[in-house]
Amino acid sequence: MKYDLTEIKVKAGEEVTLTLKNAGTMAKEAMGHNFVLLAQGADVAAFATEAMANKASDYIPTGSKAILVHTKLLGPGESDTITFTVPAGEYEFICSFPGHYGMMRGKVIAE
Secondary structure (H helix, E strand, O other): OOOOEEEEEEEOOOOOEEEOOOOOOHHHHHHEEEEEOOOOOOOOHHHHHHHOHHHHHHOOOOOOEEEEOOOOEEEEOOOOEEEOOOOOOEEEEEEOOOOOOOEEEEEEEEO
16 A cells, blocks of 8 residues: 655646556455645645545545645556646645555655
8 A cells, every 4th residue: 555656756837647556456445546636735634634524525625725636536457647737846645545645645846
């Protein structure tokens, strides 16, 4: 239960394409994974707590200002591709499935 990368370096202001693939074998309902890129300064623990209460929207709080971009919640063998642009800075990313953010997290560093 971890991402392949915990640090992703990108060029500030340039479009980034990211593909997430769930390499696991457990059903999405039991062990789904996603990638949620959070705004600078977002309270990760508070966001993860809010996400847990949003099962109906696959643990993505609707209208959250903390989210910059996210993938779908993925089951085994599924993948999703997202495109985003960020200004210079560091941004945390997590899996918002309940209980995952403690181990499934990292940083996007835009230089």
